[in-house]
Amino acid sequence: MNQVRVRFAPSPTGFLHIGGVRTALFNWLFARQQQGVFILRIEDTDQSRSTDESIQAIIDGMNWVGLDWGEGPFRQTERMDLYRSHAMKLFETGHAYWCVCKAEALEARRKEAEAKGLSPRYDGRCRNLGITDPPGDAALRFKAPQEGQTVIDDLIKGKIVFDNTVLDDVIILRSNGYPTYNFSVVVDDALMGITHVVRGDDHLTNTPRQIPIFEALGFAVPRFGHLPMILGADKTRLSKRHGATSIMAYKDMGYLPDAMVNYLVRLGWSHGDQELFSRQELINKFSWDHVQKSAAVFNPDKLLWMNAEYIKTSPPRQVAQALVPFLEQAGLKKEIVAVSDEWLAQLVVLVKERAKTLVEMVDWVRPYFGQTVTFDEEAVKKFLTPAIVPVLSKLGTRFQNFSVFSKAEWENSFKQLVVEENMKMGQLAQPVRVALTGRTASPGLFEVMEVLGRDRTLFRLQKGLERASMG
RNA sequence: GUCCCCAUCGUCUAGCCUGGCCUAGGACAUUGCCCUUUCAAGGCAGUAACACGGGUUCAAAUCCCGUUGGGGACACCA
Numbered sequence: 001m002n003q004v005r006v007r008f009a010p011s012p013t014g015f016l017h018i019g020g021v022r023t024a025l026f027n028w029l030f031a032r033q034q035q036g037v038f039i040l041r042i043e044d045t046d047q048s049r050s051t052d053e054s055i056q057a058i059i060d061g062m063n064w065v066g067l068d069w070g071e072g073p074f075r076q077t078e079r080m081d082l083y084r085s086h087a088m089k090l091f092e093t094g095h096a097y098w099c100v101c102k103a104e105a106l107e108a109r110r111k112e113a114e115a116k117g118l119s120p121r122y123d124g125r126c127r128n129l130g131i132t133d134p135p136g137d138a139a140l141r142f143k144a145p146q147e148g149q150t151v152i153d154d155l156i157k158g159k160i161v162f163d164n165t166v167l168d169d170v171i172i173l174r175s176n177g178y179p180t181y182n183f184s185v186v187v188d189d190a191l192m193g194i195t196h197v198v199r200g201d202d203h204l205t206n207t208p209r210q211i212p213i214f215e216a217l218g219f220a221v222p223r224f225g226h227l228p229m230i231l232g233a234d235k236t237r238l239s240k241r242h243g244a245t246s247i248m249a250y251k252d253m254g255y256l257p258d259a260m261v262n263y264l265v266r267l268g269w270s271h272g273d274q275e276l277f278s279r280q281e282l283i284n285k286f287s288w289d290h291v292q293k294s295a296a297v298f299n300p301d302k303l304l305w306m307n308a309e310y311i312k313t314s315p316p317r318q319v320a321q322a323l324v325p326f327l328e329q330a331g332l333k334k335e336i337v338a339v340s341d342e343w344l345a346q347l348v349v350l351v352k353e354r355a356k357t358l359v360e361m362v363d364w365v366r367p368y369f370g371q372t373v374t375f376d377e378e379a380v381k382k383f384l385t386p387a388i389v390p391v392l393s394k395l396g397t398r399f400q401n402f403s404v405f406s407k408a409e410w411e412n413s414f415k416q417l418v419v420e421e422n423m424k425m426g427q428l429a430q431p432v433r434v435a436l437t438g439r440t441a442s443p444g445l446f447e448v449m450e451v452l453g454r455d456r457t458l459f460r461l462q463k464g465l466e467r468a469s470m471g
Numbered sequence: 472g473u474c475c476c477c478a479u480c481g482u483c484u485a486g487c488c489u490g491g492c493c494u495a496g497g498a499c500a501u502u503g504c505c506c507u508u509u510c511a512a513g514g515c516a517g518u519a520a521c522a523c524g525g526g527u528u529c530a531a532a533u534c535c536c537g538u539u540g541g542g543g544a545c546a547c548c549a
Binding site: 009010011013043044045046048049099101102103106107110113114116117118119120121137139154157160161162163166168170171173174175176178180181182184185200201202203204205206208226228229231233235236237263266267268269270272273274275289292293294295296297298299301302303304305306308312351352353354355364414418424425426427428429430432433439440441442443444445 | 488544
């Protein structure tokens with residue numbers, strides 16, 4: 001068996017779509033598993049829609065989710081000679097012919113056919129003209145087979161049969177000399193030695209158009225696999241109106257790349273009841289047999305849950321590192337410089353059970369930077385009242401007597417005071433919480449103190465006391 | 472319109488190929504309870520699906536046919 005060679009071939013006409021990422025992911029997984037090669041190819045033959053920024057967006061997106069390629073990125077616009085020479089080869093061997101129909105005329109005829117309820121196909125009127133000396137604006141068409149069948153043994157959908165009578169003669173070279181998709185894709189897949197063409201479902205009906213071109217050119221026909229589409233909640237193709245579709249938008253919303261990958265792979269693929277997979281597990285367990293045949297609805301709720309899982313279980317230092325840009329963006333640049341990586345990781349541990357995204361985490365983590373705290377006025381009004389001043393003061397004095405912070409000792413001391421004062425835990429805990437964090441909701445009090453450290457805990461307790469005295 | 476693909480809880484899916492173990496399993500979401508210093512997290516429990524109609528068979532979610540529904544393709548876009 002030859003080495004597996006697969007590719008991801010996006011067209012650079014915008015941001016990198018999550019559907020594209022999923023297609024790339026399946027290819028990448030298969031290549032890794034089979035110790036094959038994953039190739040990145042940019043299909044930019046549409047001059048009017050392709051942009052360099054989009055190419056960069058694809059590369060950035062792929063890098064972010066960690067899908068690396070062994071060859072490429074290739075750009076089709078750098079391979080024009082290849083398409084032209086192969087097109088001419090088809091012409092010379094009688095597999096292609098010049099068409100002098102004007103684009104507008106074609107369009108008109110198509111509309112007419114549609115109006116009559118006929119198939120809007122090219123009628124083949126130039127097929128037998130035998131033009132050998134074409135005018136400058138002629139296009140080259142491929143002579144599609146008109147009888148027989150084209151059979152695909154799809155990796156995902158199984159055997160699919162197309163009658164060749166549904167085929168028409170596609171243009172392979174435009175009048176401007178540029179190849180069309182259905183042609184350049186065949187030349188590239190053949191020349192790059194692609195063994196498995198795995199792409200979106202929307203390409204399924206392109207496949208019987210492409211197979212005869214492989215054959216006419218004398219190339220081996222690769223295996224094909226067609227991945228089902230991703231739909232929005234209303235079961236139509238996923239688009240902007242369903243929410244964010246750009247992979248980088250999810251980065252900006254505070255999703256972890258591993259969570260994204262895990263969610264996307266489970267959208268259409270399964271391994272029994274398992275939901276969470278490490279990358280290595282994915283590589284080991286991936287199989288075309290368990291790729292779903294039907295389209296899947298993108299479920300942001302489940303993605304969010306999965307992100308929360310990854311925030312909870314990823315190495316804290318790794319999460320902390322991913323969090324830094326978000327903190328900087330939130331105006332905490334100076335604060336971060338003043339703080340160690342270890343402490344930041346500790347902070348992540350403190351709040352990781354509460355934040356489902358890095359964006360939420362920024363908010364959870366904010367109170368632990370700086371000397372003082374920003375009070376939530378509602379919280380102050382409710383808990384930092386003059387009535388609490390005496391107990392708070394006693395607590396401060398007791399804590400003061402400890403020369404270092406010790407979670408167990410401080411907690412004991414706190415609970416003892418609660419008992420002595422004949423209070424309920426919450427009656428003291430909430431005011432202290434507000435004093436330390438400025439808010440009514442936070443992680444466990446003593447974990448908070450640990451992260452704050454002895455001195456800052458005492459300082460904030462004192463400030464809270466002053467605030468409570470004000471009434 | 473023509474051609475192609477698809478069809479299990481609201482959603483992602485297991486089971487289907489190799490019929491009986493399915494009283495249809497898991498996950499997200501949702502509801503209730505428990506835990507609890509707050510908010511979470513966690514634990515337990517609940518609601519909830521084989522699109523429909525015919526066959527084949529002792530037996531069908533599973534095999535066959537049809538219907539319906541959804542999606543895709545039919546460009547000098549990719």
